[in-house]
Amino acid sequence: MRTVYLNGAYLPETEAKVSVFDRGFLMADGVYEVTSVLGGKLIDFPGHAKRLARSLSELNMRAPDAMGDLLEIHREMVTRNNLTDGLIYLQVTRGNPGDRDFHYPPAGTAPTLVLFTQSKPGFAHAPLAQRGARVISVLDLRWGRRDIKTVQLLYPSMAKMMAQAAGVDDAWMIQDGHVTEGTSNNAYIVKDGRIITRALSHDILHGITRAAVLRFADEAQMRIEERSFTLDEALNADEAFFTSASAFVMPVVEIDGTALRGGTPGPVATRLREVYIEESLKSAI
Structure with a gap:
């Protein structure tokens, strides 16, 4: 107990x-x-x-x-x-x-x-990270202060159930044609070697894992663009992934039925996951 x-x-x-x-x-x-x-x-x-x-x-x-x-x-x-x-x-x-x-x-x-x-036990080596997550897009109907980590989680729960009903792993939320974030994670795409993720504002949670991953990516001299990206951009991305305290860095291999990289995790997301876990363990307390 x-x-x-x-x-x-x-x-x-x-x-x-x-x-x-x-x-x-x-x-x-x-x-x-x-x-x-x-x-x-x-x-x-x-x-x-x-x-x-x-x-x-x-x-x-x-x-x-x-x-x-x-x-x-x-x-x-x-x-x-x-x-x-x-x-x-x-x-x-x-x-x-x-x-x-x-x-x-x-x-x-x-x-x-x-x-x-x-x-x-062993969740740093989750099977989902090996095969990659599949997501669907849903309208973002949450309140406007998503930067505050409140317990108002009804709509994210509904979105997760929509994903489950669709037979996929999660959902990315869409506002005015642009991806805000996942149901419980920050969203990213990779295009032409650039990591693209929405800039901090009231629209998204200021993810702790997000901050660490972007810092590690910058130290590795990866190119980062903090800007909003459209669902169409995501569907045509080279890679996609999301980050959270419970998922670390999770590759996304399919969005709304469209496979990315033939449905296999990409090298950027895979490497960032390895680096995040390795570096976080060094500074764990």
């Missing part, structure tokens, strides 16, 4: 309870982060902690009292759950005001802080 962290206590998952009046449950009024664990160590933790602070600030949400102890808590979660490879999910909500109200809770209301683990 997993151990869950809830508001200062480490509890068996069956005993971890949150009020029905919690704003996360009633209003999706919460933010979250997911940190990968490889070999018992945390990947890109400082980036996730920094983005969490930004999300809280953007929503004027009180930070948990344990904010300064998050690294220690994450390490304790690794130990208590005997986690070798997997994920640590963290969620902060605006807390329990005692009743349902559109207005924010009274000043001083304590936020809710939850962490739990998901074990994924």
